[in-house]
Amino acid sequence: MGLIGDYRRLMRAGIALARHDVILPGAYQTRLPLPARIAGRVLRIFGGGARGRPGERLARALEKLGPAYIKLGQFLATRPDVFGAEVTQDLGRLKDKLPPFSMKAARAALAEEFGEADAARLFAELSDPVAAASIAQVHKMSLPEGERAVKILRPGIEHKLMVELSAMKRAARTIEGISAESQRLKPVAFTETIAAAMMRETDLRLEAGGADEMHEISHKSGHFVIPSVDWDRTGRRVLTIDWIDGISLTDPKALDRPGIDRKKLANDITQGFLTHAIEYGVFHADMHEGNLIITPEGKVALVDFGIIGRIGMVERRFLAEILWGFLKRDYLRVAEVHFEAGYVPASQSVGEFAQALRSIGEPVHGKPAEEVSMGRVLLQLFDYTHTFGMSLRPELVLLQKTMVQVEGVARAIDPSHNIWVASEPVVGSWIRRSFGPEGAAKLVAGNVKEITNRLKRLPEVMDRFEASLEPPAPPPPPPRRFAPWWGWFGFVAILVALGIWAAK
Structure with a gap:
């Protein structure tokens, strides 16, 4: 996850994006500064004639780049206010499918999570994989009390996500450093949010908690069938729920x-x-x-x-x-x-x-x-x-x-x-x-609770107020920022190099 490794992974991503005419596409040339427009023209020479809407091209590129980028696309799909509805709808159709990993690796993951003896006992009837995606794959299992779906994380997926996310964070810091306009979109904060969410997906106990809560709500509402969680067969890297036919x-x-x-x-x-x-x-x-x-x-x-x-x-x-x-x-x-x-x-x-x-x-x-x-x-x-x-x-x-x-x-x-x-x-x-009357009563009760909570926090607020009266510490030196021209020059040089490499 060092500097060289980050840039190597970013170059790989840049090549894939260039081949799909995603980096600085022609449709957006008029909105870009001159150096970026020049880089865009160079890259399109080596773009491989990618066709389709920008969102479709981006989705295909992300699918080729693997798990971290597929998840990135899924998060980008939640921001139509930033990227536009058409692009986010195309990203919403990302195909998160990869070849399954072996049964030997699946058995090893179960043994690591539950111990060899318990894994052999709890998962004796495990089938071959029935579905596989970027983060995990699903198996079917028969038990006397019914069939189960067993979700197992891909071996090494945590490390793979961490190194790719490290590169994404570096790219976000670079972009925020050289482009004042990008600061409105807060790429560093956005990338940090995505990284935290991706790493949460590698703890299947959290997904189990969400499934269990949805099961409870479904039972109350009468809408949807939600599978029950088999907690005895669920851990950080394994999730077991009812099989739905x-x-x-x-x-x-x-x-x-x-x-x-x-x-x-x-x-x-x-x-x-x-x-x-x-x-x-x-x-x-x-x-x-x-x-x-x-x-x-x-x-x-x-x-x-x-x-x-x-x-x-x-x-x-x-x-x-x-x-x-x-x-x-x-x-x-x-x-x-x-x-x-x-x-x-x-x-x-x-x-x-x-x-x-x-x-x-x-x-x-x-x-x-x-x-x-x-x-x-x-x-x-x-x-x-x-x-x-x-x-x-x-x-x-x-x-x-x-x-x-x-x-x-x-x-x-x-x-x-x-x-x-x-x-x-x-x-x-x-x-x-x-x-109506019932809603008004609930609202009043909620307001009383909120006022009570605020009163409980009053001593803490007063402490902070008194601390604010003390002379402030001298501010830290401002972070070093790239000069706009040299930043863009380096950015363009990287893009041109990517385009030439992509043509080989």
């Missing part, structure tokens, strides 16, 4: 079987997702076709709980009001909620923002389902983030990304599915309960 949504033709109600399935998926998000504040945040299974009873089951989204009570109330306002065409109220939540700075005009929202909502109101797209609505909303200086909270961006994902899955099942119509009963019911 059924039809995978990756095979849409299978839904043509008799007895399957496509319209009901699509509604169940949309309403189940919204119920979990708004009612309980917890939702499955990776709802692509591969993670949804239709059970023999016609219910929707969810698998793979590596990414769980969460939103607090305040955000849930704001979200419900925003959705309800759009449904009822009350754009002024939707605008007011954005200001109350702090999503739009107080210096902006509520009336002008309501006018912008009207320009988004009215074109789709009352239109047939095939002309109504959540993705298109969100794209327009994200277009206004810069116009009105909006700041989007990460958990809400993840929620919005998942809503687009849910709409795509539901529309693939039932082309006439309208996510706005399907969401109205869920949002309306929650609004009535939350803003």
